[in-house]
Amino acid sequence: MISPRKCGNSTFIMSKPSGIGLHLNSIVNAMPMGCGATASLKSTEKGYLNIKGMKSVSIRGCHLPENTKNSSISSNVIDKVSASTEDGSHETPTSVGATSATSQSPQIVKPLNNTVQLELIEYRPTPYDKSKSSSARAETVEELNQLNPKKKRQKASGTSDGDGDGCKRCNCKKTKCLKLYCDCFAAGIYCAEPCACQGCFNRPEYEDTVLETRQQIESRNPIAFAPKIVQRVTESPANSSREDGNCLTPSSAKHKRGCNCKKSMCLKKYCECYQANVGCSDGCRCEGCKNVYGRKEEYSMAKDVVNKRPIDERLEGGFDVKLEMAATRNGFVQTELCDPHSLTPLTPSFQCSDHGKDASKSRFASRRYIQSPESDLALLPPYGKSVGSPRNSDNHDLLLKTRKDILDLVSCHQELDYDIAETVDEFSPRCDGIANICRLTMLPDPPTMAMASLTSTKKRDWENVSRDQLCPGGDHFSSVSSLRWRSSPITPMPQLGSAKLLQVLDSDNKLYDILEDDTPEILKDTSTPLSAMKVSSPNKKRVSPPHGRLHEHGSSSSAGLRSGRKFILQAVPSFPPLTPCIDLKDISNQNINDPQDCSSNK
């Protein structure tokens, strides 16, 4: 997906974004296919993960100029992933969503400083370059802003719509790019050259202003900058081979808050769901939804099917549920639509074929929404190579095996709770499997007990592998830290439910003591089958972050946020990539296409 490029000594692949919890704007700004993106650490940022903070990285996106060294990754698109460089030395490459690399000069906002990240009360990105004062920058900015808007507009439009080089940027006129109207600002990145904005303040020169504004917005809505698109793992296995058969369509995503379309029937890019190539869910309040990626009604129907089943049956028949859901959607897509889109997989994230003008978008999506492990791996064949240090080679087989096992697990239980996906860092696709496993260990259902047991084994294996292979020093992680790495300072929601997870991981014997999910409702998706199991009265009301839900859960969730995130971060080193390399064949041999066999396979 993203070709590796060399940046001096530290070359590593920007792992393609998992798609988990992607900000919609990040999607829009995705890089073009051929645009290799490489994130490289500054020399001063080398070394193993500093759990206190996030690494700033440079991005080299589309023919990025030298000055990109000053770019850092938006907290929305950053993840901590370890990998080994070709020379075998371990570095701390940051998995970067292609988001910002799309611009010619991606000046990306960097994450908060360490202290704030530790608290993780906010995860706002911070403009990277603090060397200049705002006043001193004013001049520069003025110059930038004085660029002929029309000229810039032309530039922007030439690459807009996601069908150009993907370097689509904003065109704000009145908001100074300091409101969420601004795609760049909303995505946590600075405006850049391709932008046609006027009076833009969303520039490194105004980082203070940007920060302030962000804080302001976040105070109103803590998840304002959270990714809009969250991963809903697994569609019908059949989908994975739809179209030309070369596509891996193992996952899909959904809009976190849902759309509110009235007239577009969710068939135009006005619709955020459609724009993100995700189906509408019951979080949407759209009217006359005809989203080709999945209608709201279908979502509800599928959920109802799940909810009506006896608990036990559901617990035992997770796959039936998935199949039902898939069947529903498939039926719809296959029989009801004449729209060319009907040919696209339900999990457009993995569209591989061209549909005219949608081709590039599909490519977009492919890069940005990929979440499930199989696809991650499949699409990153070079990854293993690039990260495979000599030191790692010894454990490569084991790692592969472990990964394979993980894939098995994941393929069987992906749909159990796509919040799992939210637990996963958006750009640490290789860790998704483990994340799923971790979550699985918490599940109360009998089948999962076996799974949990197995998982424990796998976990241990994996830990061993991970430590041996990816953390030779071993001093960077605590003994139980290897599965805590999921903490994403970027997206708070995933972490919230993870506090309990830590308990699980601390003691395999307590797997069932930890079913409690302290994730605030606001951050939960109650529409998932798993939620249906856990929640007796699903929240039917739309997620309305700014007011209702946030305030509704305000105090508690706030506390939860603090404690949850803090807790996680205390011992959470960013985890190294799970399995740097896996063969596509491995994936195809997984039980992806035959989930029923999963259990037996295990």
Added chain:
DNA sequence: GAGTTTGAAACT
């Protein structure tokens, strides 16, 4: 490329 439509974000 100008004008219109649309729905998210912001505001009241």
Added chain:
DNA sequence: CAGTTTCAAACTC
């Protein structure tokens, strides 16, 4: 929190 306004992107011509 519902209704309204503002905004910028998407879309149409």
